[in-house]
Amino acid sequence: MATEIEAWITGTQNDGVFSLEQGKGEEDGSYGSEDLNELEVNGNWTPQEKALHEARLKAKAKRRLRKSSSRDSNRESFSDSVSGELSTDPHSPKGKNAVNDRKSRTGKGRGLPKKGGAGGKGVWGAAGMVYEVEEPDAKDPNYDESSQGDTVYATVVPELDERELEKTINPIVQEYFEHGDTKEVEMLLKELNLGHHKYEFSSLAVSLSLEGKASHRELTSRLLSDLSGKVLSEKDMSRAFDKMLKELPDLILDTPEAPQMLGQFIARAIADHALPMSFLDCYKGKVDCDHARAALDRASVLLSMKRKIMRLDNVWGVGGGQRPVKHLIKEMNLLLKEYLVSGELSEAEHCLRDLEVPHFHHELVYEAVVMVLESTGDIALQMMVKLLKAFWQTGLITLDQMNRGFQRVYDELPEINLDVPHAHSIMETFVDLCYQESVITKQLRDSCPTRGRKRFVSEGDGGIVKS
Secondary structure (H helix, E strand, O other): OHHHHHHHHHHHHHHOOOOHHHHHHHOOOOOOHHHHHHHHHHOOOOHHHHHHHHHHHHHHHHHHHHHHOOOOHHHHHHHHHHHOOOOOOOOOHHHHHHHHOOOOOOOOOOOOOOOOOOOOOOOOOOOOOOOOOOOOOOOOOOOOHHHHOOOOOOOOOOOOOHHHHHHHHHHHHHHHHHHOOHHHHHHHHHHOOOHHHOOHHHHHHHHHHHOOOHHHHHHHHHHHHHHEOOOEOHHHHHHHHHHHHHOHHHHHHHOOOHHHHHHHHHHHHHHOOOOOHHHOHHHOOOOOOHHHHHHHHHHHHHHHOOOOOOOHHHOOOOOHHHOOHHHHHHHHHHHHHHHHHHOOHHHHHHHHHHHOOHHHHHHHHHHHHHHHHHOOOOHHHHHHHHHHHHHHHHOOOOHHHHHHHHHHHHHHHHHHHHHOOOHHHHHHHHHHHHHHOOOOOHHHHHOOOOOOOOEEOOHHHOOOEEO
8 A cells, every 4th residue: 555655656746747847847748648658558557647647638638729719718618528517408508609609619710701701792702703794884983994994074964944044044145245255155055954945045035135225136146147056956946936936925015026026037047047948938827826927927028138128137237336437427417417406305315325336425526516616596506515414414425435525626626617717716605505514524624725815917907807
């Protein structure tokens, strides 16, 4: 018995279980297994040695498990499996986890998905999978420059409805009446998405010009001619004028001359090749409205007239700035003569506005003053002062135009004096009266030339006045 105890103590010291130095060696995996294996072969193990050997195997297995599996969950699982203390109760939480958990409990694998990423929703597929060749989509934001080239971003402009169309087109047409540049209007229209309402631009432009001046109607005809074939087609023009013919009963409420004017627009559009020649033929015998029939008859008459009698290019007359100077002078002389006969200020103002030459109003002032100098009596003088005062108060004649007109008379007064001997005295009277009525400034009155001092030379001269 003493011999067995001594052998067990010696064995334990050699195996390193209770020895500190041998404990350090166990971390490296050395348990003194050579001696134990030799004893196992000879069959000389004692119960204590056998229990010690089993304890070593358990410790070695635990160290291996720590290196290959997770630190927390697998340690407990392996400890239970080695000790035989796995929960066999399926109703316990530990039993449920062991049965239903899909994770590997053997400590094997690289932590990759079980399917290799080849299945499931929203995955790319297995490695090496070949897809069918797809054509690149030009509108795909995730484009590839090498296969699709440069990406062009197009600006999408929403189509204008009827309300927005009228609010957008009216300012464009009104501005065009001021500058008269058809290319600018064309550029603005190309930036808009008129859609199937494109034809309404022509009808809106014509409607606005009917309420304006003759020059506005001339500009509108030019605009329709320039836009034809670029922005507007013949079909759009036909639809626009067809709509205007149907709306004539409403247009005459604001513009009584609308049927005649619309007929002139149609004739001018056909002459400019903006409307097809067959436009009038489509309405023969099919028009019930008297106003539409009058407009079509007016267009037919203008187109049937010879060029020598009537030129459709001047169907609206020539604009003020394009008229010859001689023609404008003649018109202003006629205006002043009619005023001296009738004495109607409103009619004279209306005629002067229709000429549309605000830069040439100094000619009217010049002709009015010369007419006063050449007239006899004070009636013409009083009426011209009244006329110039009315034009000055309404702002029709500006200060610059008034000064230029009087200054022209001052410069030519010596020549006028040859035909009118008393021109200087009449001029002084007229200038003083205009200054009293606040028509001219004091500076302009003081600059009026006066005749030299009068003197008698001798009795032999017979009392002739010399200057």
